Amino acid sequence: MTMDLQLIDTIFFSEKRKNLLMFLMEGPKTIDEIKTELDVSSSPIMAQIRVLLKDGLLVQKENLYELSVKGKLIAPRMQPLLSTFRVFDENHEYWASQDLYTLPQYLRERLGELGSCREIVPDRTHIFDYPPEIMNNLYRAKTIMEISSFFRPGYPGLYLDLVRKGVEVSIVLDRPIFEKLALEHRADMEAFISMENASLYVCEHKIELASSLVTDRFTSISLVSKDGRYYNHEMVSFEESAFAWGQELFGYYRDMSKQITEL
Incomplete structure (x- = not known):
């Protein structure tokens, strides 16, 4: 799998990862804030965070997670594409x-x-x-x-x-x-x-x-x-x-x- 296809897979093939990236557009969040907002438990969301960290879409600073430079470039462009998908799918x-x-x-x-x-x-x-x-x-x-x-x-x-x-x-x-x-x-x-x-x-x-x-x-x-x-x-x-x-x-x-x- 090429890097471009891997990135698409990382972003769009997991609802939890999509929701997390969209949530972090608001700014850095603690794991407790992420769990509360997305209504998830620690183990499942940490697995998704590790994927996003590995692919360079997130960075961790002490107890906070935030979008990387790459993440900040990509995340705002996700919503229009996701909205278009929904219009066509419905x-x-x-x-x-x-x-x-x-x-x-x-x-x-x-x-x-x-x-x-x-x-x-x-x-x-x-x-x-x-x-x-x-x-x-x-x-x-x-x-x-x-x-x-x-x-x-x-x-x-x-x-x-x-x-x-x-x-x-x-x-x-x-x-x-x-x-x-x-x-x-x-x-x-x-x-x-x-x-x-x-x-x-x-x-x-x-x-x-x-x-x-x-x-x-x-x-x-x-x-x-x-x-x-x-x-x-x-x-x-x-x-x-x-x-x-x-x-x-x-x-x-x-x-x-x-x-x-x-x-």
């Missing part, structure tokens, strides 16, 4: 079939920030609408940011209703979707953009993903498959890190868009 079939290249590279590399996700597929009674799990949360949200490259029949009425209820709503649309709405739902569109708490943008470039919803209650994303098909499903996360990730995705497309103030 919904392996979904992510394996989606075209992840529709996401900006810097956000694709931080996909682990979505945290624990759940795939929501609408039943036949909601095939063209948001499923109840999303709709109910939309009406409880204070802010909504959406990116969309496809048309939902309920769009105009839904968002006009939300802004009239005081929700802050910002939408970035693909140009063909905007033109369809402006042609077929002009009155609702004019009413929407006249509201102070509503913002509408048209992206000057093609929106590659299907849609994304970012609210103060949840973040969802819907991608297209590797063969270019859209299956009307949402990957939803309720984690705070997902909200920040989603805000950046919205900002990415908003910065390539033109705000619409009149039709």
Whole structure:
């Protein structure tokens, strides 16, 4: 086994070693502090400490254990990778079939920030609408940011209703979707953009993903498959890190868009 593979084995093939390295990012700890935090007894954790000492990831100073220089370089990079593993593991079939290249590279590399996700597929009674799990949360949200490259029949009425209820709503649309709405739902569109708490943008470039919803209650994303098909499903996360990730995705497309103030 090469040194690189041995190091990977040392770090990732033991839950105790992973947890210990992450805990020691806080600073030097005594064996009693380690045992209390990780809820382990002396013999098992000492065996893992000896492995980490041998591979140069820890150092011992009197009765304290701390990350070595190598450990301090490696440990902070573990969490993003572990988070990404968890995202893919929880919904392996979904992510394996989606075209992840529709996401900006810097956000694709931080996909682990979505945290624990759940795939929501609408039943036949909601095939063209948001499923109840999303709709109910939309009406409880204070802010909504959406990116969309496809048309939902309920769009105009839904968002006009939300802004009239005081929700802050910002939408970035693909140009063909905007033109369809402006042609077929002009009155609702004019009413929407006249509201102070509503913002509408048209992206000057093609929106590659299907849609994304970012609210103060949840973040969802819907991608297209590797063969270019859209299956009307949402990957939803309720984690705070997902909200920040989603805000950046919205900002990415908003910065390539033109705000619409009149039709």
